[in-house]
Amino acid sequence: MAEVQEGPAYKRLADELRSQIASGKLQVGAALPSASKLVKAHGVSTTVVRDAIRILREEGLVYGQPGKAVFVRATPAESTSERLTLDELTEGFERIQQQLDTLAPGAGRDAVEELRVEIADLRRSVAVLQAQLIELYGRVGQPYPRDKAPLKSDNGPARPRRVVGS
């Protein structure tokens, strides 16, 4: 397996980093090599590194902290094994709604802080959902629709999809 793999460089880099996370070479909580190091190590531009990190972040696998580093948040296996979070999302949303009700103008920072924790939790749930989605795509045969086909005949059918009235 010597020659050039197929696909854009940023996808290949994302695949490689994802594999390293899955294999444990990059453990959860650990920091990825800095962007400049990745540029040197892989002989690519900042754009390639940037897009690769972006993919992983959108998959919920890593998160960046300005001034510090990009850290591993979870492995793909962990994400997919954490189970369906749609109901958890709903529950979390309801908790926020309730806390917001009790957050009267006089209420101080404690309530706001609690709210922030809840939102962080929700964000994680979204990330998990995303990871599950990725696995689902793989199971159906297609990788992940970053480069998406039209999937729709050219003629806009103008399906007036009546939706929930506001």
Next chain:
Amino acid sequence: MAEVQEGPAYKRLADELRSQIASGKLQVGAALPSASKLVKAHGVSTTVVRDAIRILREEGLVYGQPGKAVFVRATPAESTSERLTLDELTEGFERIQQQLDTLAPGAGRDAVEELRVEIADLRRSVAVLQAQLIELYGRVGQPYPRDKAPLKSDNGPARPRRVVGS
């Protein structure tokens, strides 16, 4: 003074284009202005345009055809609300945002502002997940598994299914 709207330029451009799609100014099937035209029209760099288009593509709103153009694939309404449970969450996030608006002067404004940004981000994520889920399940012909077996150590159902009745 009186300039910076708030947030990165590429997100603002994505928001503007999304609004134009929603309002019908950019209809389904129509082509977006070319990247170079968007650069000139908005006075931004190619990077900003690129990232904005990328967001819309990941939301399932547009798709690009090299050599031709980027075409509108669906409206946010079509892509976002299509009888899925997630659309209730989307509406919920909107309500929370409104409540945060009316709540601002009371408690620490910075904290509240931060929360608002977080929620906006969450909403975007949910929108992306919705579009992808809809497309995926439509492709395999399966209905979306709303009620899934727990399989977690969570035996306690007691799940208040409703989402914040209005």
Next chain:
DNA sequence: GCCCATTTGTTCGTATGTATA
């Protein structure tokens, strides 16, 4: 069939702002 301009998608290099240490 062949050139050529346009467009998307990708890649390169650099610069700036802000956060961390």
Next chain:
DNA sequence: TTATACATACGAACAAATGGG
């Protein structure tokens, strides 16, 4: 203060696809 790091932004270039001449 200095140095590093992420996130964003700028400008330029190239390949591949499309379509017109």
